[in-house]
Amino acid sequence: MAQPPLRIGHLYAEEMNIYGDRGNILTLSKRAGWRGIDVRVEPIGRGPSPDLAEYDLLFWGGGQDRDQELVFADANEHKLASIKEAVAQGSVVLAVCGGYQLLGAYYVTAERQRLPGLGLVDLHTEPGARRNIGNVLIDVPGLGLEPPTLVGFENHSGRTYLGANVEPLGRVVKGAGNNGKDGTEGVRAGNIFGTYLHGSLLPKNPHFADLLILRALARRAPTELAPLDMSVELDAHQALVRRLTG
Amino acid sequence: MRQARLGPRGGAALWAGKLTALMSRALHVGGGTTLPGDVSRWVDRRILTKLAAGLDGGSIVVSGTNGKTTTSALIRHILDSQGRPAIANQAGANLIFGVTAALVDRASWSGALPASIGVFEIDEASLPLLVTETGPRVIVVTNLFRDQLDRYGELETTAAHLRRALTQGPEGVTAVLNADDPMVAALGEDLPRVTYAGVEAPELLQPQLSHGADAKFCPRCGSPFIFEGVYFGHVGHYRCPRGDFERPTPEIAVTALEIDGIDEMRLTVRAGSESAAVRVPLSGLYNVYNVVLALAATRAIGVPLREAAGTLGNFAPAFGRLEKVAVEGRPAVLLLGKNPTGFNEVLRTAIQFGKGRYFLLALNDRIADGQDVSWIWDVDFESLKGVAQHVVLTGDRALDLAVRLKYAEVPGDRIEVVTGWEEALSRAAQATPEGETLFILPTYTAMLELRAVLTRQGTLTPYWR
Structure with a gap:
């Protein structure tokens, strides 16, 4: 029997795509496609939502502040119930930067405006005095990643704080991470992953891309991923690890 | 042409700036394209207004x-x-200091503009x-x-x-x-x-x-x-x-x-x-x-x-913008690309209008390039697929470009990562057959590095002269 297609929903693809988020979508779709898996990527814009539980993987990127405000309102009005249903049905969510901030209870903008988030994960974001900008290296234990690291670039003024029982995606080795204080970066809760890392995130972290693809496919049927050569990607990964730890 | 009214403070600022320029040239610390502006403004923060008033x-x-x-x-x-x-200010020196430096440089010691x-x-x-x-x-x-x-x-x-x-x-x-x-x-x-x-x-x-x-x-x-x-x-x-x-x-x-x-x-x-x-x-x-x-x-x-x-x-193109050079005898064109749209357009120009098939792409992530290389994922490198015969990648983030080209499905056997500016230029020239043109697409600081090599080799003159 032919493998079912991998359906990827790109939330607010038009409004939130400013930090090279196309790289994440390309990486997911190529790495699945190279394995003979049929991939469908659909942009999901503002307005009434399609049934998000139809998607195996929802990707949510970063945006400019103005666009982010539009999106916060739309997400709460049109997407909230459907995203919750998708999460309940095991869809994988990857949210980067602005999308990550939207996962939480609320986000306070630099102008002290409090925007309600989706409340999918117990976290919130406060404004910071200055932007955290630069390359980031994090250790990611417990997900079976080999190498157990993620590399990327962060550029955010928001400081994100995790609730007491929430697990970060990883521990900061270099960079600021969630808030520059507690050493955490990102969040993971079941199949929900949030992070400040772009750069783009997935091209230089192909092992993490594969983990997301595997979990997304596994929601329909138990499956394995055929190995793919990732030496080009890991060369770029390791070069950055060396530079940041050297 | 008119004498600018500088006043004693403005005069001092002008002299301080001009002396800085003379010194930085004598010491060969670059072309003095912004530092003299910086110094002049420190002495008299109205120096630019005073000098610009002389432009009738x-x-x-x-x-x-x-x-x-x-x-x-x-x-x-x-x-x-x-x-x-x-x-005019020098290309690249496009902050307020660069404009100030240009006027300080061209003004006479008494403040007259030519x-x-x-x-x-x-x-x-x-x-x-x-x-x-x-x-x-x-x-x-x-x-x-x-x-x-x-x-x-x-x-x-x-x-x-x-x-x-x-x-x-x-x-x-x-x-x-x-x-x-x-x-x-x-x-x-x-x-x-x-x-x-x-x-x-x-x-x-x-x-x-x-x-x-x-x-x-x-x-x-x-x-x-x-x-x-x-x-x-x-x-x-x-x-x-x-x-x-x-x-x-x-x-x-x-x-x-x-x-x-x-x-x-x-x-x-x-x-x-x-x-x-x-x-x-x-x-x-x-x-x-x-x-x-x-x-x-x-x-x-x-x-x-x-x-x-x-x-x-x-008209003669500005430096690095469709600038024609020779690399080890091969005709080559320098096409600066700094952001997704700029890079898309130089790629299109090279491929569609230049019929380019041999490339040297150079990606740096220094301050002037932007330290975040995410932007390369917004560039349509897919246009190289099926077109590029040989691509040399170099620069601080050459390996990121290699990943980008892999996901654009440019065949891996046509891509070569080369460390070192001189080596990369040389390798790219060697891979370009006779009758073909090498298209060099660098980010800003990578362009300065590549031009420095070409200048040492005698193919170019320093841009600030």
Whole structure:
């Protein structure tokens, strides 16, 4: 029997795509496609939502502040119930930067405006005095990643704080991470992953891309991923690890 | 030509700046393109205003994401040909210090200027200050695209700088705006004197917005624009579906164009009932805009369209912008690319107009390049697939480019990562067969590195001389 297609929903693809988020979508779709898996990527814009539980993987990127405000309102009005249903049905969510901030209870903008988030994960974001900008290296234990690291670039003024029982995606080795204080970066809760890392995130972290693809496919049927050569990607990964730890 | 009234403090500032320039040249610490400005401003923070007051003919300033350097160079060329040489800042030195340094450098020790007009290219964030300090006659805004977000912040911030600068211009200032870039056109809404420039060649419109496109929504109501098509990026013919905002009709427009490889393009430019034929040794649609904006700017200070157009046949491209060089005997072209839209356009120019098949791509992530290399994922490197025969990758982040090309499905056996500028140039030249041209596409600091090698090899002269 032919493998079912991998359906990827790109939330607010038009409004939130400013930090090279196309790289994440390309990486997911190529790495699945190279394995003979049929991939469908659909942009999901503002307005009434399609049934998000139809998607195996929802990707949510970063945006400019103005666009982010539009999106916060739309997400709460049109997407909230459907995203919750998708999460309940095991869809994988990857949210980067602005999308990550939207996962939480609320986000306070630099102008002290409090925007309600989706409340999918117990976290919130406060404004910071200055932007955290630069390359980031994090250790990611417990997900079976080999190498157990993620590399990327962060550029955010928001400081994100995790609730007491929430697990970060990883521990900061270099960079600021969630808030520059507690050493955490990102969040993971079941199949929900949030992070400040772009750069783009997935091209230089192909092992993490594969983990997301595997979990997304596994929601329909138990499956394995055929190995793919990732030496080009890991060369770029390791070069950055060396530079940041050297 | 006039003696600027500097006063004792201004005089001291001028001398301090000029001495700094002499010293930095004597010590070979670069060309002194900004430091003298820095020192002068420290001694007298009004030095730029005082020196600029000596420009009887006023000044033209050029800002925007892409095309500043070439548009400024075209304006200077036209003015030169009119017997009105201009004082200009060096390409790349486009902060307030660079403009100050240019005037300090060209002024005599007593403050007399050898020219009566200034042409300054200026970073978008510095435009408000430059406008306040110099009171230009013409402000040109080329286009507005996502560019090095880690340095410049978001696009809205940049648009706000430009809006502020345009509304605080001196009385009588003319804004020359790109009608085809919605974000730039929107800047002209409440300004008393605006000249819109654009392209009216619907047969060249492409149906698809590129990934580097940003101005997708109406600035008034937020509805997605309806694009009849784009010439590049988000630059094209657009309107709001609710009628809240539409493309202004350009007063000066390119109505026909023919691009002949990378050597020459021929344009018909019309302004009212006037029309002129232009031949200019440039290529690429983005350069069509640079030309029409330059013609609009010089027309705004009284240079007749036909006279200006007639001078462009012997224009020499600015450094790194379609600059022709030789690398180990092979013909090569340097095409600077700094952001997704810029890079897309130089790639298109190399492939579509230059028939390029051999490439050297150089990616750095230093301060001037932007430290975040995410932007390469918004560049359509997919256009190299099936075209590129050999690609050498170099620079601080060459390995990121290798990943990008892999996901663009450029075959791995055509890609070579080479460490070292000299080695990369040499390898790329060797891989380019006789009869072919090597296309070199670097980011800003990578271009400086590559040019330094070519200068040592005797193929180029340092740009600041």
